[in-house]
Amino acid sequence: MRLTPEEEAILNGEQGESLAKVMKTLVLYGDAFGAEKFVDVTGPSHLVTSFGLNVLKPVFAIMDELIAGGVKAKMPFTVDPRPDFANIESGLLENLVFKKIMYGMQEAYDAQLAKLGLKNSNAYTCTCYHEEVGNIPKYGDILSWAESSAVVYANSVIGARSNRNSGIIELFGAILGKVPFFDLLTDEGRQAKWVVEVKTSKLPEAQVLGSTVGMKVMEDVPYVKGLGQFLGSELTGGVKDYLKDFGAAAASNGAVGLYHIEGLTPEAAEKGEGLIAEGAKTYVIDDAELDRVKASYPVIWKNKETKPVRCFIGCPHLSYRQLDDWVKKFGAELQKQGKTKVGMITVFTAAPDVIERFKTENMDAYGKLLRYGIKLSGFCPLMYMNNPLAEKKPVITNSNKLRTYTSARYYTDDEIVAIAVKGGF
Amino acid sequence: MSRVFKGRPVVAGAISCEAVVSHGGFNTLASFQKSALMKKKQVICSDQNNPDLYNKLLTGKAVCLPQTIGSTTGGMVLHAVSAMGIAPAAMLFSKHIDSLAAAGVILASVWTGSKIVAVDLLGDDFLEYVKDGMTLSVAPDGTVTVDGE
Numbered sequence: 001m002r003l004t005p006e007e008e009a010i011l012n013g014e015q016g017e018s019l020a021k022v023m024k025t026l027v028l029y030g031d032a033f034g035a036e037k038f039v040d041v042t043g044p045s046h047l048v049t050s051f052g053l054n055v056l057k058p059v060f061a062i063m064d065e066l067i068a069g070g071v072k073a074k075m076p077f078t079v080d081p082r083p084d085f086a087n088i089e090s091g092l093l094e095n096l097v098f099k100k101i102m103y104g105m106q107e108a109y110d111a112q113l114a115k116l117g118l119k120n121s122n123a124y125t126c127t128c129y130h131e132e133v134g135n136i137p138k139y140g141d142i143l144s145w146a147e148s149s150a151v152v153y154a155n156s157v158i159g160a161r162s163n164r165n166s167g168i169i170e171l172f173g174a175i176l177g178k179v180p181f182f183d184l185l186t187d188e189g190r191q192a193k194w195v196v197e198v199k200t201s202k203l204p205e206a207q208v209l210g211s212t213v214g215m216k217v218m219e220d221v222p223y224v225k226g227l228g229q230f231l232g233s234e235l236t237g238g239v240k241d242y243l244k245d246f247g248a249a250a251a252s253n254g255a256v257g258l259y260h261i262e263g264l265t266p267e268a269a270e271k272g273e274g275l276i277a278e279g280a281k282t283y284v285i286d287d288a289e290l291d292r293v294k295a296s297y298p299v300i301w302k303n304k305e306t307k308p309v310r311c312f313i314g315c316p317h318l319s320y321r322q323l324d325d326w327v328k329k330f331g332a333e334l335q336k337q338g339k340t341k342v343g344m345i346t347v348f349t350a351a352p353d354v355i356e357r358f359k360t361e362n363m364d365a366y367g368k369l370l371r372y373g374i375k376l377s378g379f380c381p382l383m384y385m386n387n388p389l390a391e392k393k394p395v396i397t398n399s400n401k402l403r404t405y406t407s408a409r410y411y412t413d414d415e416i417v418a419i420a421v422k423g424g425f
Numbered sequence: 426m427s428r429v430f431k432g433r434p435v436v437a438g439a440i441s442c443e444a445v446v447s448h449g450g451f452n453t454l455a456s457f458q459k460s461a462l463m464k465k466k467q468v469i470c471s472d473q474n475n476p477d478l479y480n481k482l483l484t485g486k487a488v489c490l491p492q493t494i495g496s497t498t499g500g501m502v503l504h505a506v507s508a509m510g511i512a513p514a515a516m517l518f519s520k521h522i523d524s525l526a527a528a529g530v531i532l533a534s535v536w537t538g539s540k541i542v543a544v545d546l547l548g549d550d551f552l553e554y555v556k557d558g559m560t561l562s563v564a565p566d567g568t569v570t571v572d573g574e
Contacts, residue, residue, distance in 0.1 A: 405454060
């Protein structure tokens with residue numbers, strides 16, 4: 001990389017040893033991708049590492065070194081959900097495992113995040129771009145973000161520019177206020193290497209379509225045609241929610257950091273098929289292809305017929321609008337099945353700021369949610385599932401991301417509401 | 426008969442070890458999380474979606490792969506398992522290294538002094554030729570020699 005005199009000085013330790021190591025790491029990172037220069041970060045960062053897992057001591061050691069070196073993010077950042085297990089009906093033993101064995105470093109790590117520039121104590125969510133949270137980039141912003149679902153949303157739905165940075169790397173970019181210029185930050189890197197033609201009979205389940213696309217294109221950028229007939233040509237709130245869930249599945253089941261939706265996402269609306277790279281491959285998705293992919297998801301429950309005990313909805317975190325929709329869906333299903341309460345522990349997850357708004361501005365729906373016996377939490381279901389106690393429990397989810405990383409079994413939105421209300425299959 | 430493949434060293438080093446091969450994208454978090462969380466002395470791949478590597482030993486091996494996929498915790502996870510001494514000895518990419526894996530091997534090198542040797546751009550031929558259990562050696566210039574069957 002070609003460094004400016006100021007960047008050279010940082011690399012040579014003139015602003016301290018810690019910052020020099022941060023710079024060295026980012027220079028090597030940029031060199032690996034042929035980056036020739038740094039560019040300035042123009043918006044606040046979003047970090048992926050929110051959990052004080054005891055096994056992450058090497059990460060906490062880096063944080064300590066940075067704090068001791070007196071460095072801090074240039075702009076207040078947001079971070080992924082905090083492992084707060086209140087209000088999800090976890091058992092005594094589970095709570096003991098969470099607090100003492102797994103997340104014993106949480107308070108210390110929270111303090112580290114605050115010292116390095118965390119926005120506030122509510123800034124824990126994977127959907128920082130929701131208006132209630134307020135970390136909303138502008139079109140064309142250069143970002144130093146991690147969290148695969150947030151990166152792909154910022155790039156695709158907003159038209160900001162961030163690479164799929166790893167945890168720690170995104171913090172280094174936030175501290176330096178600079179990132180190496182390569183891949184998704186460049187016009188060339190945002191060209192689509194795949195044309196995905198959606199030829200289904202109805203709007204596909206967002207999480208299954210995203211998974212299908214991600215598994216095929218892996219890290220490449222897809223240009224998706226055929227969704228306009230179902231989603232229209234306007235980025236409404238509902239369409240953004242759909243694309244949030246689509247992108248999260250594409251990013252976790254593959255490595256998609258950016259997608260273009262014909263006539264809909266900002267760059268596709270502006271540049272159209274000019275975004276498609278020469279020689280791009282074509283992938284046709286019809287009903288049969290979606291069925292094939294959904295049927296391929298492994299079920300690792302010992303007894304596949306066992307009755308599920310817990311249902312998680314909200315990975316990535318639900319929007320305010322989705323919370324309201326889910327309460328309505330459950331209300332209708334309860335009425336259909338002649339019941340008043342859900343048949344298993346059912347947890348909706350959303351950003352703390354979204355939950356606060358929901359509780360205060362939508363008291364009618366919130367009251368129904370409570371009467372239905374549904375729990376509402378700002379935590380991350382993945383953090384609940386990743387331990388020997390929880391992983392043996394039959395859990396169901398409508399999240400393809402949660403399915404990928406845990407033993408949770410995937411069901412579509414319509415399927416899951418019926419199962420959760422009934423209390424089984 | 427052995428075959429020689431020339432790649433680009435991302436984290437250079439000389440090493441000889443046994444190969445394990447993932448033909449699909451390697452999900453770093455899904456692969457390492459169970460063993461790391463349980464503080465195991467060795468990593469057994471826990472990615473149920475990876476039929477090539479599920480339940481196989483990764484510690485000390487040369488993981489041969491196209492690229493990594495999945496969560497952006499990937500680099501941090503690689504850094505952590507490297508510091509814990511349970512990482513693969515090498516990661517050998519048929520394609521260009523991805524941003525998460527690059528972060529992981531570089532973080533390990535700069536911040537812990539431990540090393541996961543990483544070579545990329547080895548080509549599709551490499552991934553077609555190399556099989557689980559084959560012994561391979563990596564030279565600092567990115568040359569990978571695979572001992573054949």
